[in-house]
Amino acid sequence: MNAAQFLTIFISAVFIYNVILSRFLGLCSFIAISKETKPALAMSLAVMFVTTMSSIITWFIYRFLLIPFNLTYLRTISFILVIATFVQFVEMFIRKISPPMYRFFGIYLPLITVNCAVLGVAVLNVDMFFVNSKAVAGSFYYSTFQGICVGLGYTLAMLLMSGIRERLDLANVPKSVKDFPLAFIIASIMSLSFMGFNGFRF
Amino acid sequence: MKKLFYEFLKGIIKENPTFVLVLGLCPTLAVSISLINGIGMGIAATFVLLGSNIIISLIRNIVPERIRIPCFIVIIATFVTITEMAMKAYSPALNRALGIYVPLIVVNCIVLGRAEAYAQKHSVLNSLFDGLGMGVGFTLALLLISGIREILGAGKILGFSIIKGFEPVFVLGMPSGALLVIGLLLGFFNVLKNRKI
Numbered sequence: 001m002n003a004a005q006f007l008t009i010f011i012s013a014v015f016i017y018n019v020i021l022s023r024f025l026g027l028c029s030f031i032a033i034s035k036e037t038k039p040a041l042a043m044s045l046a047v048m049f050v051t052t053m054s055s056i057i058t059w060f061i062y063r064f065l066l067i068p069f070n071l072t073y074l075r076t077i078s079f080i081l082v083i084a085t086f087v088q089f090v091e092m093f094i095r096k097i098s099p100p101m102y103r104f105f106g107i108y109l110p111l112i113t114v115n116c117a118v119l120g121v122a123v124l125n126v127d128m129f130f131v132n133s134k135a136v137a138g139s140f141y142y143s144t145f146q147g148i149c150v151g152l153g154y155t156l157a158m159l160l161m162s163g164i165r166e167r168l169d170l171a172n173v174p175k176s177v178k179d180f181p182l183a184f185i186i187a188s189i190m191s192l193s194f195m196g197f198n199g200f201r202f
Numbered sequence: 203m204k205k206l207f208y209e210f211l212k213g214i215i216k217e218n219p220t221f222v223l224v225l226g227l228c229p230t231l232a233v234s235i236s237l238i239n240g241i242g243m244g245i246a247a248t249f250v251l252l253g254s255n256i257i258i259s260l261i262r263n264i265v266p267e268r269i270r271i272p273c274f275i276v277i278i279a280t281f282v283t284i285t286e287m288a289m290k291a292y293s294p295a296l297n298r299a300l301g302i303y304v305p306l307i308v309v310n311c312i313v314l315g316r317a318e319a320y321a322q323k324h325s326v327l328n329s330l331f332d333g334l335g336m337g338v339g340f341t342l343a344l345l346l347i348s349g350i351r352e353i354l355g356a357g358k359i360l361g362f363s364i365i366k367g368f369e370p371v372f373v374l375g376m377p378s379g380a381l382l383v384i385g386l387l388l389g390f391f392n393v394l395k396n397r398k399i
Contacts, residue, residue, distance in 0.1 A: 024377065081275065114311060116228045
C-alpha cells in the first residue's frame, strides 16, 4: 500500500477509464438525467455514496463469505442482492430523518439499484484486487478508494454533460437529432477529448 | 398463433429495445467493437431474457406485489450466472473479450424492464415469444452497430480483411466511436420515422 498506487487508481478511474465515457457504465442515467445541472449533481452525489458503500460491503462479502466457503461463482447474485437491499435501506433511512434531503436526491436512489456503475465497480474491485482468490495487500483500502474515484468520475462527466445540454436548449437543432441522438453525439466528442488522458500513464 | 407471431415481431422493429426504447445501452456500446463480440453478447442476453421471462410469468401469481423486484433480480442473476459459467467453460476467449459485461447483464435495463412491464402480467407462452423477440431485436441492433464499427473501424468482417488498401477509420474502434455510431443511427431512424408521418 503506497501513495503512488492511490494516485494511479485516482487518475485511471476518474480520467483514463472514466466510468461513463470509456467504460460505458451507468449510461442510461447519464443520458436521462443530465438535462439540468441540479438534478444531475444530486444524482451524482447519490451514485458516489452508493459506489463507495457498495465497494466496502462487497469487499467484506467476497473476502469473508464467498472465498472461505468456495462460493465465488455466486458473486453476481450476492452482490446485486446486497446492493439492492442497501439502496432500499438508505432510501428508507433518508426519508425518515431528513425529508428535504430525500426530496433532493432520494428519488434517484431506486434508479441506482439498476445502475451498471455500482455493480460494475464491485466486480472490477474483485477482478483487480483479488489474485487467485486471495486479497492483495491493502486491497480493502484500494477497493474503497476506487469506489470513491469511480463516483468522482461519474460526477465529472455528469456535470460537464449537463452544463453543455443546458446551453443547447437555446440552440436550433434539427428535429430528428433532438434529445437522445444529440446527447450521444456530444458524449462521443467528450469521450474523444478524454482520450487525451491516455498518454497519462505512470 | 397470429398473436404470438406479433409478440415476437414487435421486439424486432416496433419496440426495438435499443433504437426505440433506448434501454440496455451499456453492453451495447462497450461490447460492439467486433461482430463476434456482438453475436456472443446478443446470444447471452437472449438466453437470459428468455429464461427470466418464462420463470417470472410462471410465478407471477405467487410472488407478493411488494417484494417482486428482489425476486425478479434473483431469478435474472441466476440465469446470468448460468450463462457466465457456460461461457467460461465452452468459450473462454469470448468470456475474456466480454469481461465484466457478462455479469453486468443482471443490471441490463431490458431484462428487468421486460419482467416488470410484460412477463408479470402475461401468460407463459406470450412471455416466451416476447422474450425471444426482444432478444432477437437486441441481437440485431448489436449486429448493426458492431458491423458498422468493425467494417469501417478495422476494415474487417469477423476478423477477415475485406478491402485491400482500405485505411480504417481508427476512431470508430475507440469508445467515442461507439457513442458516435449510436447517436447517428438514432438520428437516422428518427428521420425515417418523421418522414413516414
